[in-house]
Amino acid sequence: MSTFGTLFRVTTFGESHCAGVGCIVDGVPPLMALTEADIQPQLSRRRPGQSALTTKRDEKDLVRIMSGTEHGVTLGTPIGLTVPNEDMRPGDYGSMSDIPRPSHADYTYQYKYGTKTSSGGGRASARETIGRVAAGAIAEKFLRLRYGVEIVAWVSSIGDIEMKEDVVDTITRERVDSHPTRCPDAAVADQMTALVQECRNAEDSVGGVVSCVIRNSPVGLGEPCFDKLQATLAHAMMSIPATKGFEIGSGFRGTTQRGSAHNDMFVRKGDRLGTVTNNSGGVQGGISNGEPIVLRVAFKPPATIGKEQATVTYDGTSAVLAAKGRHDPCVVPRAIPIVEAMAALALAE
Amino acid sequence: MSTFGTLFRVTTFGESHCAGVGCIVDGVPPLMALTEADIQPQLSRRRPGQSALTTKRDEKDLVRIMSGTEHGVTLGTPIGLTVPNEDMRPGDYGSMSDIPRPSHADYTYQYKYGTKTSSGGGRASARETIGRVAAGAIAEKFLRLRYGVEIVAWVSSIGDIEMKEDVVDTITRERVDSHPTRCPDAAVADQMTALVQECRNAEDSVGGVVSCVIRNSPVGLGEPCFDKLQATLAHAMMSIPATKGFEIGSGFRGTTQRGSAHNDMFVRKGDRLGTVTNNSGGVQGGISNGEPIVLRVAFKPPATIGKEQATVTYDGTSAVLAAKGRHDPCVVPRAIPIVEAMAALALAE
Amino acid sequence: MSTFGTLFRVTTFGESHCAGVGCIVDGVPPLMALTEADIQPQLSRRRPGQSALTTKRDEKDLVRIMSGTEHGVTLGTPIGLTVPNEDMRPGDYGSMSDIPRPSHADYTYQYKYGTKTSSGGGRASARETIGRVAAGAIAEKFLRLRYGVEIVAWVSSIGDIEMKEDVVDTITRERVDSHPTRCPDAAVADQMTALVQECRNAEDSVGGVVSCVIRNSPVGLGEPCFDKLQATLAHAMMSIPATKGFEIGSGFRGTTQRGSAHNDMFVRKGDRLGTVTNNSGGVQGGISNGEPIVLRVAFKPPATIGKEQATVTYDGTSAVLAAKGRHDPCVVPRAIPIVEAMAALALAE
Amino acid sequence: MSTFGTLFRVTTFGESHCAGVGCIVDGVPPLMALTEADIQPQLSRRRPGQSALTTKRDEKDLVRIMSGTEHGVTLGTPIGLTVPNEDMRPGDYGSMSDIPRPSHADYTYQYKYGTKTSSGGGRASARETIGRVAAGAIAEKFLRLRYGVEIVAWVSSIGDIEMKEDVVDTITRERVDSHPTRCPDAAVADQMTALVQECRNAEDSVGGVVSCVIRNSPVGLGEPCFDKLQATLAHAMMSIPATKGFEIGSGFRGTTQRGSAHNDMFVRKGDRLGTVTNNSGGVQGGISNGEPIVLRVAFKPPATIGKEQATVTYDGTSAVLAAKGRHDPCVVPRAIPIVEAMAALALAE
Structure with missing residues (x-):
């Protein structure tokens, strides 16, 4: 279903070429200041057409609060949010109607539902993430006001170009946004740009890794x-489109360590115990321990590419697909606000 | 909460040193043959004391079906399962009552609940997984009878010793169990044994990776x-104790590839479309496509070690902890049936 | 929370004086014909200002499908529905800001949330039910197409004027709507009209009972x-505003009967067993048996009345409240489509 | 499914003739004193064989806490509870295997599941309620310790013999239990006894109404x-077996009143507003207002009777059923602890 969370709960609607997309956010506490200005910045960081690196689909993605606030303050009732779709061009996708895109959702959707939107992605479109980002912005404001939580995601690798610097304690969204790739290491970021441009020119695509830190998490979250x-x-x-992997703290690297090296020794930090190292990534026994929550998410290369692919039609006939249109050669820069939103929603739920 | 699943749902109870552990499995279809003999083998694969590689805690882990069947056939009603705890030795843990074990759940549990069992792990004990394995055995039988689903997990790395062979299409539980490490490559497995013994001798521990394949998954699972x-x-x-990472299909490695190389080209396979490669790991657009579902799970080195650790007490005083007792130097061999159980529960839900 | 249902699930938003109200309906099967024309009739039956009997608030309540359909057919994705609020007059309620209306939600909302809309009802407004009615129309269409289910509700009493005729097998919405009171017995309905007018003139209100029958329910619904x-x-x-009681089948009257008289004897009806009588109201052991599901819902008199009431302010000072504005002297005629909607949602979930 | 509640959640298992019945209670706060002695009294009030008025099935219904406590104090982990079945006599039901009992669950279960227990009721047996009563006792203790909540249910009518006295403010369980019928008006109770005996002698049954008050409910419960x-x-x-109706506060009677008479005027009561009358039954706008919550539940006459009934077999052949065995002529006295349990679970959830 299209619902996430128990006590702080978002339900989304909308696909790529309907009248609009949006969500209902239920469980938002009353008396919190909230206007569209709290939500729009993250939507704008997510929207297409921001830079030469992303898809050229042009959407303003202006959000409207339909309910749940009065005079800019929440009522404790469900918050309805809508964002109109503007740049709908179903015609772009006409040529793909007989050939399911390899590694995209076309085939599995057709199989499961017996139908799909005439326009490609439908619910698997990146536009589905707008509701998440809007809801996440509300969750994040709540967490920031109540606990001082800070959530910052950044691009730590694209293809095999990887950033090495440890920025967990210092990274800010301003620094992340200072480069179109959203990699905070400028030298590495420039290499990433070159790689993405190379892929775009080749009508190909490339994957990457988004890292994320949640600072000032309250202790005791999790069951x-x-x-x-x-x-x-x-x-x-892993509910974000195109994800293939997830790590927290030491992740897969931690499997190679000895317990004596991997264990995070305790030390007093103010009124709680903290740890000297943070291989646990802020979570021990499934419950947050107050250290920064550090995670990494793997995004595969986008499936829709202009380059020719030898595949088959829905009925199994050999065919060559070259998807015309406006494709993203790399999604990780635009995935940043989505990862931040899902982090906020997971904490708030 | 201690519940997993919507239509096929398990709720577990029990901690390390109470009267027993168990679960209720709701949503099992009626008229399926089911006795304890369907459940016991996986519990026996999970139980401690199986080999020199694991903890010496000795438990028979005999399961009893309390309800939901009659004459060896399911009724469609909830299935209550209980397993008594036998080898309870709270005394073993006495020395740890003042010092939270580094990277274990002691501190976060104490913070969240204001209490914990006198005996260490409590609900964070590996015994909590018994209910999962029992429920998973029922889910697996249902999936096998209904769809022919086969689920096999194996140890693909311990520490930095890694198995290279691709066994996704051929691996069986018999082959997995042919070596105590549950790594199906005998030469690699021997190296792993040596490494685990070395850790045990050093009163230390080591992590590893469990791989898992789900064959014959029906097409169309997932939302x-x-x-x-x-x-x-x-x-x-990631709800299994000690996990730090998860990958499906190409995982983190896939982030370094181009779309043209990563995309899985379609080809006709009987009455459905299949794919030539399987970088997607059997899931496209969040929905199973009928190819083998392939995943990997990272387990950190066990936190409880005999080796001395310089840490602090609950009140922040410096202390040295050397956890006496029967510790597992490496959990991945025993994690095999747990991973299989969670795979079955995730598919059946 | 504002969500109802598990597999067929509605989440609503909106209060009396925000930009609009609406809902998301998730779990609607794909390939079902669906346009606004399927939903609008029930909304129009619910809207205020239909007759001299109801509130004079004037709303068109025009629904828009935002997502989930293409070319008039469902996609299997969530259906977003919005209805703008038009006739917002917050000023009407100004005088009530210090005095909680007796038996209304003002006090409990203020206590629970520490705030409330400036405009009275907020989420407790009857406008909250628009989302339910819209979602119910979709659920009802699904049930009708799939199983031939017919749902008809009618007014069986207002005040102490009660209709006696048994119309369970024959009642239609056309007959229900043939009188503004929605009581299908014309003579009784005229008495009801007189009573409601009398209450309106006295700036008072009166309660009533809505009966509902669900015909052609599939056998086997319920857990x-x-x-x-x-x-x-x-x-x-009982989640509908102003409800105080619920009965199924023989209800409270059945408690006075002997088992030998109350039991519904079985008889063959086509390919299933049916019953001669229907004291069970179509449900036995919690599961539908294929007979008509018959239920009754008690609605109290509306709390908001123009007549003076001696009460206290929020801070406990004696005060007299005479709620000016456009009040409904009796809600049961407009409750008909709401009861039908909730019946459909309960069956579909 | 067999689960009730979100934050305080019970899942039950067990049918009439399996090894045992029980439940898992999740969400119980840590550090609450809890032993079997807190649970057994309500189970003993529910068990059969208490008096000449009830079924003669003889069960001790001794509960065992399997997990979730240590040294008599809760840990915050799930509490597993089991009660063995002892007096199993499947043979009693042999004669009914071909004929579904009129107004019982036999037919609908057989239709839905394609099977049923050989022994009649199965999951529809009253033994299913043991898990509810056990869980309710824990919920009730939590509510009493945290808020001072008092829950008392009593029999207010059997057949057409009705008790008139208003005991909402004063009733205690001791007074309720002072008469085997659990009607606190001794003169009325004696008439009830005579009626039940008369029904027993006629191998027939009779229904009744259970009333329940929840005192000291916190303000603000409900959504x-x-x-x-x-x-x-x-x-x-309405999830309790054999229920046909529910009322809160003025219930169906309230539908005949004018708003000016039905509205509960506010008055200051300590640090909150209270009401002079309580037609609302303690709930306004769906949220508790601090006044006593008063409700009534209708129970039909038990379906299983010894008297001959002209009905049909599963395949539609005419047959006469006379159910031999130990039937309850009236369930309401034993339903008292079940109603109390469900009230506690509904408040705690």
Whole structure:
């Protein structure tokens, strides 16, 4: 279903070429200042057409609060949010109607539902993420006001170009946005730009990794059993289109370590115990321990490419697909606000 | 909460040193043959004391079906399962009552609940996983009878010793169990044994990676938005104690590829379309496509080690902890049936 | 929360004086014909200003499908629905800002949320029910197309004027709508009209009972334990504003009978067993048995009345309240499509 | 499914003739004193064989806490509870295997599941309620310790013999239990006893009404929309076997009143506003207002009777059923602890 969360809950609607997209956010506490200005910045960071690196689909993505506030303050009632679709060009996709795009949702949607939108992605379109980003902005404001939580995501690799610097304690959104790739290491970022441009020129695409830190998380979030905090975070992140992997703290690298090296020794930090190292990534026993929550999300290369692909039609006949239109050669820069939104929603739920 | 799943739902209870552990499995279809003999084998694969590689805690872990069947056939009603705890030795943990184990759940549990079992792990104990394995055995039988689903997990790395062979299409549980490490490559497995023994001798521990394949998955499982199949699988796997990472298909490695190389070209396979490669790991657009579902789960080194650790007490005083007792130097061999169980529960839900 | 249902699920938003109200309906099967014309009739039956009997607030309540359909056919994705608020007159309520209306939600909302809309009802407004009615129209269409289900509600009493005729097998919406009171017995309906007019003239209000029949329900709906069909129906109905009671089948009257008289004897009806009588109201053991599901819902007299009431302000000072504005002296005629909607949602969930 | 509640959640298992029945209670706060002695009294009030008025099935119904406590104090982890079945006599039901009992669950279960227990009721047996009563005792203790909540149910009518006295403010369980019928008016209770005996002698049965008051409810329980407190209470009560109706406050009687008479005028009561009358039954706008929550539940006459009934077999052949065995001529006395349990669970959820 299209619902995430139990006590702080978002339900989304909308596909690529309908009248609009949006969501209902339920469980927002009353008496919190909230206007469109709290939500729009993250939507604008997500929207297409921001730079030469992304798809040229042009959308303003202006959000409207339909309910749940009065005089700029929340009422404790569900917040309805809508964003109109503007740049709909179903015609762009006509040539793909007989050939399911390899590694895209076309085939599985057709199989499961017996139908799909005439216009390609439908619910699998990146536009589905608008509702998430809008809801996440509300969750994030709540977490920031109540606990001082800070959530910052950044691009840590594109293709095999990887950033090495540890920026967990210092990274800010301003620094992330200082480069179109949203990699905070300028030298590495320039290499990434070159790689993305190369892929665009080749009508190809490339994947990448988004890292994210959640600072000032309250201690005690998460449930001991099935709803461990890392499980909820993994669920949230792996629900973003095009994700293939998730790590928290030491992740896969941690499997190669000895316990004596991997264990995070305790030390007093103010009124709580903290840890000297943070291989746990802020979560121990499924429950947040107050250290920064650090996670990484793997995004595969976008499936829709202009380059020719030898595949088959829905009925199994050999065919060559070259998807014309406005494709994103790399999604990770625009994925930044989505990862931040899902982090906020996972914490708030 | 201690519940997983919507239509096929398990709720577990029990901690390390109470009267017993168990679960209720709701949503099992009626008229399926089911006795304890369907459940016990996976519990026995999970139980401690199986080999020199694991903890010496000795438990038979005999399961009893309390309800939901009659004459060996399911009724469609909830199935209550109980497993008594036998080898309870709270005394073993006495020395740790003042010092939270680094990277274990002691501190976060104490903070969140204001209490914890006198005996260490409590709900964070590996015994909590018994209910999952029992429920998973039922889910797996249902999936096998209804769809022919086969689920096999194996150890693909311990520490930095990694198995290279691709066994996705051929691996069986018999082959997995042919070596105590549950790594199906005998030469690599011997190296792993040596490494685990070395850690045990050093009163230290080491992590590893469990791989898992789900063959014959029906096409169409998973929901387009928040409950994509990879999200549900990630949630399931990251809820297993000691997990730090999750990958499906190409995982983090896939982020370095071009779309033209990563995309899985379609080809006719019987009455459905299949793919030539399987970088998608059996899931496209969040929905299973009929190819083998392939995933990997990272387990950190166990936190409880005999080796001395310089840490602090609950009140922040410097202390040295050397956890006496029966510790597992490496959990991945015993994690095999747990990963299989969570895979079955994620598919059945 | 503002969500109802598990597999067929509606989430609503909106209060009396925000930009609009609406809902998201998730779980609607794909390939079902659906346009605004399927939804608008029930909204129009619910809207204020239909007759001299109801509130004079004037709203067109025109619904727009935002997503989930293409070319008039469902996609299997969430259906977003919006209805703008037009006739907002916050000024009408100014005088009530210090005095909570007796038996209304003002006090409990203020206590629970620490705020309320400046305009009276807020989320407790009857406008909240628009989303339910819209979602219910979709659920009803699905049930009608799939199973031939017919749902008809009617007014069976207002005040102490009660209709006696048994219309369970024959009643139609056309007959219900043939009189403004929506009581299908014309003579009784005229008495009801007189009573409502008398209450309106006295600036007072009066309650009533809505009866509802669900014909052609499939056999087997409902769960044995906590989610018995009568429990889900009771939940659905008692969530409608102003409800005080629920009955299914023989209801409270059945408590006075002997088992030998109350039991519904079985008889063959086509390919299933049916019953001679229907004291069970179509549900046995919590599961539908194929007979008509018959239920009754009690609505109290509306709390907002123009007549003077001796009460106290929020801070406990004695005060006299005479609520000016456009009040409904009796809600049951307009409650008809709401009861029908909740019946459809309870069956579809 | 067999689960009730979100934050305080019970899942039950067990049918009439399996090894045992029980439940898992999740969400119980840590550090609450809890032993079997807190749970057993309500189970003993529910168990059969208490008096000449009830079924002669003889069960001790001794509960065991399997998990979730240590040294008599809760840990915050799920509490597993089991109660063995002892007096199983499948043979008693042999004669009914071909004939579904009129107005019982036999036919609908067989239709829905394609099977049923050989022993009649299965999951529809009254033994299913043991898990509810056990869980309710825990919920009730939590509510009493945290808020001083008092829950008392009593029999207010059997057949057409009705008790008139208003005991909402004063009733205690001791007074309720002072008579085997659990009607606190001794003279009326004696008439009830005579009626029940008369029904027993005639191998017939009779229904009744259980009233219940919840005193000292905190203000603010319940959600504005679908989960209004009266909706959750109705759901809880209508999930009890044999229920046909639910009322809160003025109930169906309130529909005949004018708003000016029905409205509950506010008055200052300590640090909150209270009401002079309580037609609302403690709930306004779906949210508790601090006044006593007063509700009534209708129970039909038990379906299983010894008297001959002219009905048909599963395949539609005419047959006469006379159910031999140990039947309850009237369930309302034993329903008292079940109603109390469901009230506690609905409040705690």
